[in-house]
Amino acid sequence: MTQHGVAMKEERANLPTPESSAPSEPPKLDYAVPAKKSYGKDLDRLIRRLTPPTDPDLRRWWWRRFVYRVALFLLFAMIALYFGPNLLEFGKFTRPTMADYVPLVEQRGVPKALKLYKLDHGQYPDDESSLVPDYLPERIDGFVARHGSVIGFVGHGEIVRYDAETTPEEWYLYGPWLSGSLPLPPVTVNPSPRPRTRPAG
C-alpha cells in the first residue's frame, strides 16, 4: 500500500461513525429574541429626529414644526419670565417706569411743608411730627422728614428722597428695579403769610 493509501486509511478511521455520534441539537435561533437596548440606537434615533429629512416635502414640514415649537417656547418664556412676574408684582404687564412714581410723589406735600416750616421758623424741623397740623393735615404714612430731607418708602422696595439743601434739588429714586432722578421740578414755595415765631436765618 502506498503512503497516500495509508494516510487515507488513517483519516477514514478517525471519522466518527453515524452510530457512535450523539444526536446533535438543532441550532438556537436568535432572531426571535428582542435585541438589548443600546445607547447607540437611542442616540441614532435622537439624531435622526433632530435632523431634517432629505425628502424636500418632508423637510419643509419639518422646518414648520421646528418654527412652531420655537414659537411655543418663546410664548412660555415671555409669560414665565416677563409678563407674568410683572403682572403679579406691579399689576401691569411691563416693568414700572419713573413716570409711574410721579403721581405717588405729587400726592405727598411733605417737601413743600418742610420749606414752609423753614420760612416760618428759620430752620428745618427735627421730624415730620412738627409739620402736623399747621403744614400738613395729617402725618403721611411711609414718609419721613429729617432736617431738610424727605424720605419716602414706596411700594416694591423703592425709596424716594428729596433733599432741600443740596444743589440741584431733585427727587431721587432708589430701588431694586429702578434708580435715578424723577421727572419732577424742584419744590418751590411762596413766603408764608403766617407770622413767624422765630427770626429768619
Next chain:
Amino acid sequence: MYCHRCYADLRQATLRRCPNCLRPFDPDNPSTYLVRPFPTKKRIALHLVLTTLVGIAAAFVVALHQLVRSSGH
C-alpha cells in the same frame, strides 16, 4: 398619511403600525392618522392652553424668587 405621534410617513408602512414609533393606525379610519405632518388645530389649541398654564405657574415661581431677592431675605 402621517403618524399622529412622530409625523412619520405611513405610506411606506407594511404593517398597520408606524415604522418609527410603532403607533397603530387604520388606513380606513382617517382619525388614526394625519393628512399632513403638522399638529391639528385642536392639538395646536391644546398646546397653547398648556403652554400658557405652565407659563403662569412658572411666573409665580419667578415672581416669588424676585420678591425674596429684592426684600433681601
